[in-house]
Amino acid sequence: MLKDKLLIELGTEELPPKALRQLSEAFSNSIVEQLNAAELAFTNTMSIATPRRLGIIVENLDAEQADKAVEKRGPSVDVAFDADGNPTKAAEGWARSNGITVAEAQRLTTDKGEWLLHKTVEKGQPIASLLPAMVEKALKQLPIPKPMRWGNSSYSFIRPAHTYTVMFGSELIDASVLGIQSDRHIQGHRFHSPEGFELAHVNDYLEQLRSHYVMPTIDERKSLIKSEISRISNDLNGHVVEDEALLEEVAALVEWPVALHASFSEEFLQVPKQALIVTMKDDQRYFPVEDSQGNLLPAFIFITNIESRDPQQIILGNERVVRPRLADARFFFETDKKQTLESRLKDLENVLFQKRLGTIADKSERIAGLAKIIASELGVDPNVAYRAGLLSKADLTTQMVSEFPETQGVMGYHYALNDGESSAVAEAIEQHYWPRFAGDELPATLEACAVALADKLDTMVGIFGIGQTPKGDKDPFALRRAAIGILRIIVEQNLQLDLVSLIEHAQVQLGDRLTSSTVADDVLEFLLGRFRPMYQDKGIAVDVIQAVSANRPTRPADFDKRVRAVAIFKDEPEAESLAAANKRVGNILAKVDSDIPSQIDADKLQVAEEQTLAAKIHEAQSTVAPDIESGNYEAALKRLASLQQPIDAFFDNVMVNDDDPAIRANRLALLKQLRALFLEIADISMLQ
Structure with missing residues (x-):
């Protein structure tokens, strides 16, 4: 089957930077989901997202859907024909909906009866006929809280749209969206390439985009910005104040990032650095620089969207812009200090x-x-x-x-x-x-x-x-x-x-x-x-958390100790058997509708295995108590792990529900103490 590369690109006015990644991912995910639903195979995809475009590249995409054999079952033969063997209205209606007569229908026989059947081949649709609706659906599904209209158009979108391109290989696909017809024209950089370019083949798209001063993905621009601000801050003998959200936003603001640095007067460093940092980041999207001791340097790095022939003019312009904002911060600080917090x-x-x-x-x-x-x-x-x-x-x-x-x-x-x-x-x-x-x-x-x-x-x-x-x-x-x-x-x-x-x-x-x-x-x-x-x-595994939560510890530090201890215990070789035994004990005790004695009567312990288990429980109660009291639950569970063999032996050789009510009650008391011993730490019966 013929395969080629698909490009979908919508050219717009500047998109909201804080929403760009979300918009891009939502658009790409929708296209991918629809291609999968249409059973069109492909290999890789690449999301295109810049301030002035949303798009996706799909590689090795099928040119059309494969033909599909379809079987349409009709009514059962008993319903399809009357007593004289004539087709019923139900059969005729079904046949008519499939474009055949009842006589042309085949039969499907199963162990549950016989039905009318129509076999046909559903012709696969070419990609060109499927894509227009896919794109329209993807755009409608975008998370746009406040769509806008522009010009005399009745269409609405997050920002005015100007170009639309849908190409499969070298073929331009006939489609329109938001009132814009698909075209080979691609927007270039707003200043470096305002005329844009004509695309002959999707294979040329990325190279041509970059040659027209547009980096196509957020992550590519983000990586470059991160590298550049690191290089410049090193030259300034400092490091950039880390802020992932700012880095993400700036990468969504520019198509061709160029990093420059500027300075401000040291007099502003008398203001607490947090105020200066907020001023530079939030107002101007600058990257402040600190020294190795965390002191703010009188310098900042900024990202411009153009390669200027005279970058010094851009630097001076940014220094002029930031000075009044820093001066405001200094004024606020000095004014605020005149009044005490208590007086406020x-x-x-x-x-x-x-x-x-x-x-x-x-x-x-x-x-x-x-x-x-x-x-x-x-x-x-x-x-x-x-x-x-x-x-x-x-x-x-x-x-x-x-x-x-x-x-x-x-x-x-x-x-x-x-x-x-x-x-x-x-x-x-x-x-x-x-x-x-x-x-x-x-x-x-x-x-x-x-x-x-x-x-x-x-x-x-x-x-x-x-x-x-x-x-x-x-x-x-x-x-x-x-x-x-x-x-x-x-x-x-x-x-x-x-x-x-x-x-x-x-x-x-x-x-x-x-x-x-x-x-x-x-x-x-x-x-x-x-x-x-x-x-x-x-x-931490959910079952571990649930095992501890069952006891409802209300001291968080104690809850933490229990969770960590149970998580370690779960990996012990005895854990699976002990968890199963605790679950079994819990089920047995839950079915008892009478009072269970709180004490074990040693004289009523008839079988060696129950005698051994009773002795081990008594021993554990005294040895485990100090660990539980001190919160050393890990040690307590290690001690309780030694009960695995006597517990297994008990269930293998002892009948809990003995015919003698006194013996049965005594054995239930034994299990009750066993269950209570583990429950002092957690309900390990919940461990999977």
Whole structure:
């Protein structure tokens, strides 16, 4: 069968950079899915995505579908003919729909009867006739929240479209979309090649695109930008402040990236570097540069979309642009320092947190109170935690944070030090937002941990307490992120805190603002439910997590120890047999509808195997207890693994449901103690 290379390209005005990859992947995935559904074979695909085009290249694509043998079963012979052997209306209608007469129909005989059958060959469609509808469907499926119209057109798309090309090898396929007819014309670079070019064959597309100053993929441009900013930062004896999102966005802003560097006055370095970094990144899409000690250098790297004959003019232009923005940041910083954080607390009374939960001032007082309690439980200075909690949100009213919201917490740190607050208070103010996202660093001090936990718990208990729980993908208060943050802080800092107690303390702080009577249970369930995704992300098997979750440990650090111990135990040779035995024991005990004795009567142990198991259980109860008490669950499970042989021997040689009620009850008591021994750690019957 004839095969060739396919190109689909839609030329547009500049597409939104933050959505470019998503748009490209959605378009390519849709085309690939439709080609597969049409049973058209191909080898590789390549997504084309630049600020001014979306497209895909498909290699070694079938020129047409293969012919397909089709069998269409009709009514059964009993239904197809009446008592006189004449075709019924059902048979005639079926035959007519297939373009034949009943007499021309074949017969299909199976063990269930005989049916009318029509065999035909469905002619495969050429790619040229299939593609127009495929492209139209792919474009309609794109995630476009706000489509726009342009000119006098009735069509709508994310941006105005100007060119459309669908080619199979050297053949231009007759198709139209968004009112544009397929053409060989391809847009070049807006400035270096505004006239574009005519494409003779798809094989020439990539080479010609690059010769007209267009790099066709996001990843190609991203790789070049990454290499160039690394080279330039090395020349500046520094390194670029890493920001994957910025790198992705810049790669989606340009078709022909050229890296240059510029500088700014050192006087601006008196401003906290985070504010300067946000200014350069968010406003100008610049790459700030730091030295080896993490100090900001008075230089930045930027990406331009043209190869200028006089790059110095571009550099000077960018330096002129950034100076007023840095000057604004310096002005905000100097102005904000004239007012202390403490004096700003009254301003927080005018900032609403949630209408039923009060203002940010109310929240700050609750955070302070709860942080003080948590700090006391952790054995650190409660006054530091209280003070940091009280001032934790004060920087929200500063000009700097109002202009650059990303600097909240960071500016609180600098303003606290300026006010004469201790470094411990300042650090806790900055770090109480941590972790801000998956994988982010945790608060470094226990006082900061106390404030961070207090903030997150107050939000979670408060929002649950007024019945506004997350639903589906709607989580306006980021409670899922807060829950993971709470668990990560407690687990990774090995804090001996109990969720039940923390929730209760948060409830007390919130007082009568809460309306839900089940808030404590709801929040606990929500937090316990976050363990599964958290540990799955770490590569822990679901059955291990479920085995531990069955016991509902409410101390996250203890949950972590159990999960790690069970994960190791699962790989032990005895694990499979012991898991099966525990499942069997659980099933036996679940069927008992009478009370099971709590103690084993040694005089009623009739068989050697049950006597041995009883002795081993008694021995394990005493040897395992210290390990469980200290949280050394790995050692405890290793000891319990020695029960495998006596348990197997018991089930091989002992009838649990003995005819003698007393002996049966005693054996059930034995199994009950065995089950309880393992359940002190986890329900290993859930292990697969």
